[in-house]
Amino acid sequence: xxxxxxxxxxxxxxxxxxxxxxxxxxxxxxxxxxxxxxxxxxxxxxxxxxxxxxxxxxxxxxxxxxxxxxxxxxxxxxxxxxxxxxxxxxxxxxxxxx
Amino acid sequence: xxxxxxxxxxxxxxxxxxxxxxxxxxxxxxxxxxxxxxxxxxxxxxxxxxxxxxxxxxxxxxxxxxxxxxxxxxxxxxxxxxxxxxxxxxxxxxxxxxxxxxxxxxxxxxxxxxxxxxxxxxxxxxxxxxxxxxxxx
Numbered sequence: 474x475x476x477x478x479x480x481x482x483x484x485x486x487x488x489x490x491x492x493x494x495x496x497x498x499x500x501x502x503x504x505x506x507x508x509x510x511x512x513x514x515x516x517x518x519x520x521x522x523x524x525x526x527x528x529x530x531x532x533x534x535x536x537x538x539x540x541x542x543x544x545x546x547x548x549x550x551x552x553x554x555x556x557x558x559x560x561x562x563x564x565x566x567x568x569x570x571x
Numbered sequence: 572x573x574x575x576x577x578x579x580x581x582x583x584x585x586x587x588x589x590x591x592x593x594x595x596x597x598x599x600x601x602x603x604x605x606x607x608x609x610x611x612x613x614x615x616x617x618x619x620x621x622x623x624x625x626x627x628x629x630x631x632x633x634x635x636x637x638x639x640x641x642x643x644x645x646x647x648x649x650x651x652x653x654x655x656x657x658x659x660x661x662x663x664x665x666x667x668x669x670x671x672x673x674x675x676x677x678x679x680x681x682x683x684x685x686x687x688x689x690x691x692x693x694x695x696x697x698x699x700x701x702x703x704x705x706x707x708x
Contacts, residue, residue, distance in 0.1 A: 481587070482587070483584070483623070484623070504586070504587050505584045505585075505586070505587045508584070508626065512626075512667050512668060512669075513667075513668040514666060514667055514668070515666055516668065533637040534637075536631075536632075536633040536636070536637060537586060537632060537633050537634045537636075537637045537638055537642070538585060538586065538626070538629065538632060539629030539630055539631045539632045539633075539644070539673070540629070541631070
């Protein structure tokens with residue numbers, strides 16, 4: 474399956490993400506999930522970024538919290554709301570929210 | 572004549588819930604209760620950011636542009652404008668890799684003179700012990 478995961482928190486959901494497998498997996502950081510793409514806790518990037526997946530982060534949520542695209546991990550692509558709608562309709566068959 | 576000290580400890584992330592915003596607005600609003608107090612009585616709030624709550628203190632929050640709401644940055648600046656004591660936990664900003672230059676440390680752009688302080692957690696613990704009322708959010 475082609476699965477898109479909207480990840481909206483930094484402290485919850487990692488256990489579920491760790492188990493998920495899909496033919497095509499996209500992880501989209503939204504809301505407080507954006508910290509996975511920007512914060513290096515104890516000098517280390519989020520363990521989620523080590524997963525085999527395509528990563529996106531919502532620019533609007535990023536900028537609302539004081540970050541810019543230059544703060545984002547190189548494995549993560551910033552996308553706008555409009556891009557996100559295209560991803561949901563064109564790239565993934567199923568979408569889950571964590 | 573007495574001063575009641577209130578401690579607002581903010582440990583939650585901004586925007587997903589209203590917790591940190593409510594703590595800030597209550598801390599700011601606590602200044603206005605003095606009209607209900609006896610002459611000479613005062614209320615003195617202190618706002619402390621700990622844990623993930625320090626991420627409320629990042630500069631350049633564009634919440635008004637994207638969400639149409641006042642940013643936590645503006646609330647923090649308003650607190651400093653009103654001379655509230657604002658403390659940010661040193662250990663937590665270091666743990667999260669945040670540099671002081673990324674933090675809201677003053678409200679000079681709106682005429683504030685008070686500055687936020689980055690302090691060790693032990694200082695925040697002392698504040699928690701010394702206040703009359705403690706609110707964690």
